Amino acid sequence: MITVGELLQAPKCVHSVPKHRVKAQMSHLQWDCDVEAQGVPGRFIVGLRVNVALPESFSFFLRYDAPDSAPAVLLRVNGDHGLHKNPDGSTCAGPHVHTPTQSQLSAAPTPLASGPKYAAALPAPCQTMSAAWEEMRARACITPSKEVDSAIEGVNKKLAKLAVDQLNLPLVSP
């Protein structure tokens, strides 16, 4: 059994495939990319989701697709989408990271989980997608990636275009 901790600690690099594009899914934009980790069964995906109406509400996540069970999100860095409440009753507002607890690090991933239940607040600079990506990279041992930087740029361009063309809302650039 491979644990969440082992999965997070395995050195990873974003697979450089030029055809990954930002997809518009009506109310949100999404981008996914394969991540390679030597010697680990299954596959990792880095995903980015951004709400079109509220771009500050975004999610950068690391998902693990095990060979024999449903996918699970191991780590998730969120922009500001409102309050979060931890199992111990503590809350955090603003950007936060869903991160496994000590006991979860020693356990197998939970299938279909959208992210660990425990979240820690992040400093204000993590309101940007680039800063959120750096946070996730550090926690999940992922090397820097031009693919991801391009995806963030692509998302920001699409959001800017949507704001001007369709929504007529003031753009809060993440």
Added chain:
Amino acid sequence: MMEIESLTRDLQARFGAGLSVETRRPHSVYQIQVPAFLADGDIAQVFVCPAPDGRVRITDLGATRMRLSYTRQLTGRLELTLEGIAQRHGFSLVSGEIQTTTASGELVAGIIGLIQVESAAEVAIDTAVRRAESSESFAQAVRESLQLAFKGQADIQYHLPDDVEGLYTADAVLRLGQKRAAGICIVTTDGTADRAVMTKLYFDARAKKNAPTRWFSIARNINALGERARSRLIKEAPVVVPVFDEEKQTFTDKLRLYAA
């Protein structure tokens, strides 16, 4: 225009002091932070947008679909299931958002409804998708058995040539020797039972050469069907295997007898 202070006061009177209202976009988007949290601890995503006619639009701004997309493909089946959940609570799925427009006096009921949709979505979608996939994988497994048992004598997933979209497809057509071809339908639910009946009637109406002229069904469990669906099926395509699990080793032999 929405008066944020009076809105906050009114909602806190119903939901308690734990509720807060945040202005996300002045005059157009307000986040209602009801102390209701989803499985990963994030607050249920409830937004209120004033409409020009004085009503209010209550919406998740697409947050539910966005969450589901972390670990699931946003397939047509998933969207339909989500739409069904939304509709049961008086909401609709429009441009990716679960939303409704209501009089401001109905705001509290609407907020509660949206929270219920979001809470139900993850669990209900997994159950529905798993059920549909299980149904299709059962049919696929039976088709594969038919193909193996009746090699060269069976057309699997057969439809008439002029039905180019395959809207009326028999799971199999058995052609055993010189006898009339026999159409086989695999039935798991009322929906698939009615589809089997429609397919049989479609073929009958066209009376084409090489088309089956006798029809039989294989049911996962005939007792799981509704009364009327079961009656229609029995009348049009006799159920030669009423409970598949009880005959899975011998059902092809049985079919050979009936179709011969």
